Amino acid sequence: MNDQPFDLDPALIDRFAAIVGDKYALRDQADIAPYITERRGLWHGRTSLVLRPGSVEEVSRIMRLATETGTPVVPQSGNTGLVGAQVPDKSGHDIVLSLSRLNRIREIDVLSNTITVEAGVILQTLQEAADAAGRLFPLSLAAQGSCQIGGNLSSNAGGTGVLAYGNARELCLGVEVVLPTGEVFDDLRKLKKDNTGYDLKNLFVGAEGTLGVITAAVLKLFPKPKGREVAFAGLSSAQAALSLFTLAMDRAGAALTAFELIAKRPYDFTLKHAQGVTRPLADDWPWYVLMQISSGRSEEDGRALIEEILSAGLEQGVVGDAVVASSLAQGDAFWNFRETLPECQKPEGASIKHDISVPIAAIPDFIEKAATAVVSVSPGARVVCFGHMGDGNLHYNISRPEGGDDEAFLGLYRPMNNAVHDVVRSFHGSISAEHGIGQLKRDELIATAPPMAIDLMRRVKAAFDPAGIMNPGKVI
Amino acid sequence: MNDQPFDLDPALIDRFAAIVGDKYALRDQADIAPYITERRGLWHGRTSLVLRPGSVEEVSRIMRLATETGTPVVPQSGNTGLVGAQVPDKSGHDIVLSLSRLNRIREIDVLSNTITVEAGVILQTLQEAADAAGRLFPLSLAAQGSCQIGGNLSSNAGGTGVLAYGNARELCLGVEVVLPTGEVFDDLRKLKKDNTGYDLKNLFVGAEGTLGVITAAVLKLFPKPKGREVAFAGLSSAQAALSLFTLAMDRAGAALTAFELIAKRPYDFTLKHAQGVTRPLADDWPWYVLMQISSGRSEEDGRALIEEILSAGLEQGVVGDAVVASSLAQGDAFWNFRETLPECQKPEGASIKHDISVPIAAIPDFIEKAATAVVSVSPGARVVCFGHMGDGNLHYNISRPEGGDDEAFLGLYRPMNNAVHDVVRSFHGSISAEHGIGQLKRDELIATAPPMAIDLMRRVKAAFDPAGIMNPGKVI
Numbered sequence: 001m002n003d004q005p006f007d008l009d010p011a012l013i014d015r016f017a018a019i020v021g022d023k024y025a026l027r028d029q030a031d032i033a034p035y036i037t038e039r040r041g042l043w044h045g046r047t048s049l050v051l052r053p054g055s056v057e058e059v060s061r062i063m064r065l066a067t068e069t070g071t072p073v074v075p076q077s078g079n080t081g082l083v084g085a086q087v088p089d090k091s092g093h094d095i096v097l098s099l100s101r102l103n104r105i106r107e108i109d110v111l112s113n114t115i116t117v118e119a120g121v122i123l124q125t126l127q128e129a130a131d132a133a134g135r136l137f138p139l140s141l142a143a144q145g146s147c148q149i150g151g152n153l154s155s156n157a158g159g160t161g162v163l164a165y166g167n168a169r170e171l172c173l174g175v176e177v178v179l180p181t182g183e184v185f186d187d188l189r190k191l192k193k194d195n196t197g198y199d200l201k202n203l204f205v206g207a208e209g210t211l212g213v214i215t216a217a218v219l220k221l222f223p224k225p226k227g228r229e230v231a232f233a234g235l236s237s238a239q240a241a242l243s244l245f246t247l248a249m250d251r252a253g254a255a256l257t258a259f260e261l262i263a264k265r266p267y268d269f270t271l272k273h274a275q276g277v278t279r280p281l282a283d284d285w286p287w288y289v290l291m292q293i294s295s296g297r298s299e300e301d302g303r304a305l306i307e308e309i310l311s312a313g314l315e316q317g318v319v320g321d322a323v324v325a326s327s328l329a330q331g332d333a334f335w336n337f338r339e340t341l342p343e344c345q346k347p348e349g350a351s352i353k354h355d356i357s358v359p360i361a362a363i364p365d366f367i368e369k370a371a372t373a374v375v376s377v378s379p380g381a382r383v384v385c386f387g388h389m390g391d392g393n394l395h396y397n398i399s400r401p402e403g404g405d406d407e408a409f410l411g412l413y414r415p416m417n418n419a420v421h422d423v424v425r426s427f428h429g430s431i432s433a434e435h436g437i438g439q440l441k442r443d444e445l446i447a448t449a450p451p452m453a454i455d456l457m458r459r460v461k462a463a464f465d466p467a468g469i470m471n472p473g474k475v476i
Numbered sequence: 477m478n479d480q481p482f483d484l485d486p487a488l489i490d491r492f493a494a495i496v497g498d499k500y501a502l503r504d505q506a507d508i509a510p511y512i513t514e515r516r517g518l519w520h521g522r523t524s525l526v527l528r529p530g531s532v533e534e535v536s537r538i539m540r541l542a543t544e545t546g547t548p549v550v551p552q553s554g555n556t557g558l559v560g561a562q563v564p565d566k567s568g569h570d571i572v573l574s575l576s577r578l579n580r581i582r583e584i585d586v587l588s589n590t591i592t593v594e595a596g597v598i599l600q601t602l603q604e605a606a607d608a609a610g611r612l613f614p615l616s617l618a619a620q621g622s623c624q625i626g627g628n629l630s631s632n633a634g635g636t637g638v639l640a641y642g643n644a645r646e647l648c649l650g651v652e653v654v655l656p657t658g659e660v661f662d663d664l665r666k667l668k669k670d671n672t673g674y675d676l677k678n679l680f681v682g683a684e685g686t687l688g689v690i691t692a693a694v695l696k697l698f699p700k701p702k703g704r705e706v707a708f709a710g711l712s713s714a715q716a717a718l719s720l721f722t723l724a725m726d727r728a729g730a731a732l733t734a735f736e737l738i739a740k741r742p743y744d745f746t747l748k749h750a751q752g753v754t755r756p757l758a759d760d761w762p763w764y765v766l767m768q769i770s771s772g773r774s775e776e777d778g779r780a781l782i783e784e785i786l787s788a789g790l791e792q793g794v795v796g797d798a799v800v801a802s803s804l805a806q807g808d809a810f811w812n813f814r815e816t817l818p819e820c821q822k823p824e825g826a827s828i829k830h831d832i833s834v835p836i837a838a839i840p841d842f843i844e845k846a847a848t849a850v851v852s853v854s855p856g857a858r859v860v861c862f863g864h865m866g867d868g869n870l871h872y873n874i875s876r877p878e879g880g881d882d883e884a885f886l887g888l889y890r891p892m893n894n895a896v897h898d899v900v901r902s903f904h905g906s907i908s909a910e911h912g913i914g915q916l917k918r919d920e921l922i923a924t925a926p927p928m929a930i931d932l933m934r935r936v937k938a939a940f941d942p943a944g945i946m947n948p949g950k951v952i
Contacts, residue, residue: 109835109837110722111722111836111837158671162668167668167669170642170646184928185926185929185932186928187929191833191868191904191909192643192833192867193643193833193867194833195631195634195910195912196906196908196913196921197925197929197951197952198679198682198933198936198952199678199679199681199682200936202675203674203678223725249699251773253699253701253730253731253770253772255729255730255772296726296728296729297727357667357668358667359666360588360589362588388669391668392668392669393668428664428665428667429667430669430671432670432671432672433667433671434669437671437673445672445673449672449673450663452655452661452662456674456676457676459939460676460679462939463936463938463939476673
């Protein structure tokens, strides 16, 4: 491997640069740095060139030249992905294609309830544009201030809105994609129903840039809820949380817009380490639930519904204690508490994280079996379990033993992953519920997925990207 | 072409028959007849052999032998499809693979809200099983008493439940598929979130049996609504119906579980021809809407909501008149009125039908422009327009001119299709919203879809079925 970053022929770099103009062809390593390192610093790559095209036409010309010259291309939008999909590898052979200048909101159609946006639109900007038009765009996740919708679609992002509204995939009606050859596949449909052949859209969504470059998309909008009620509940077991979820779904259906599970340990970490959070409940409980109800009618209506659910839960002995936020500010504080959990794990030392899903009914059993698996790998390791219970999706994180050694613990990364993921597989779960595969889980996916699934995915990859220039080394 | 049905080598027929046993290998043309003719009699094919396997293992062995011998296979479940996808062509070279004996409900998981069923389960049986378990399976369509879920998934069926719950695709979490080679792809996941590689499931769903044979699926269940309220409204224009839809979505959100548009003509045809229907509204209106609200809480709650919507509609001058069903029986009668529309078109003579979708905002303009296109092809032709307005999906049917000649009118089939579909395309709509492509629309799809889409679909087809034995001549 060449330590110089100039593995690409300078004449070729000039040809690529000419497409976007010198200003938007970054060759200086200082300029390039933010594009080859992921924000947490876990993924570092190398490249001699970052291209920042300003139009779909320029993306198309870049891909045509890439195909002509066999140059690997790594598409990138907000660079907030957690599995290294958007970062080039260390070979220095890849160029980075940043979509961030394609940041126009092309259209909002409030009657059809759609918004048409380019890949580089920041998620929060999109949410705000929908809000200004009197609509809700429900995709919501921690990185929303900087992640961009192209990456959200390419990684089929999840987040806290999935329970009622679905993943990024379900929110997407149509895509515009530049294929490896530079051809533009315009499938920007606003249609809820369209049975004219194979579902190509859903191949590009979630493909992490390995089949083509998503340059724009039509996304669904929803009516804005008129009342939002948030409650915090304390429960004696994960089984009780499952009962409360079933009860809440039965009463609220699609009005149940969040059901987040939090174990005592991450709850306590947050009380200990977070600045300015207030204790949601007076007493301690083994488990907590943050629940949200959205009403299309009114605040009073939402409040009546959430109180009805909690009363029934208390009556049935499912809920130990509960408090409904008495104001929007307190509701926000509950959410802030939930969103602060991940960072409050950091002061407790090194951690090994898992983004898993299992069938909802299996959550209590999973939690029990996984705990045994964890301590068999690292006695004293502390399970930090929280997540989107309503989606069967847990962030099943492990902190090193109290007072233990960070490095020694991180040395157990692979065996810990294997132990937890083996339990996941025993419940027919997923080892990547919402973050994707990228570089992080590629080897494990190939080693443990049914060989037939890997074979079919490879056939798709070969059919769409026969030269293998789209984000090589990612996913498959 | 050979008029004898025995185009297949008798020795090969014996080899296929040995897999399922003689009882389930139909060779007699009298036994075969129901499998090669579609119920309305529009599609007739030929075959020497219908196989009725009783297990996934038998399906697998059939496909292995088919690949070995290059024998084309037409998968079929309930044989209710409307585009000829499930009927063999006239060559006599295909064998029919009936999934109807794979009719087990493998599991109902009320906590995870899933049901796992085999391809041959009749839709209504599935609905009833869900209901008995205290859950709702919302896929609902006219053929539900005889259509089977394998076909519903292969055609990505729509129906009246799409507005709140989605198409068959959105209701499906996982599939089990026998590939052309006989290999079994087991992807029977119960997961709402699973980002481990490409979305293979959605390729098989909607592929009309051209990529593999769906033998089983995991489907979503929902809480049963506790109150269902149905209303019939009279309106002065399609534009008013669009305003009412926007108003209803704003107030009810996901509780709005149906919004069906009906023009005066099909309404009048039904009053004229249907046995025992009652006039829903006292006065005549140019347009009607059947609207349904489902409440997770109670009948009273649903009633209050639907009345609130209609009152607001009346106040804003959007609704001319409206009646809320005063009993479940009257609600059923309103639905029966809606479901009777298609057959009440028959006594009016020959018709040319279209299953189209456009962006919801474009519906009023589409209706206006399409009407002009229709009479330019056949002056006096009568537009019979109704459909799932909330999904942008209209059954835009045309009856021959009053007193006109059936055969002369049907001679205009192709130009009428072209004229209507040209208007659909001008609104970026779909020429097959919910029925699929099959044999009926294959040539038109290939001729009019963006060449890039056709090219990508052909690559998918070649990647999954390189020998071209899966349902040849359908879709692509």
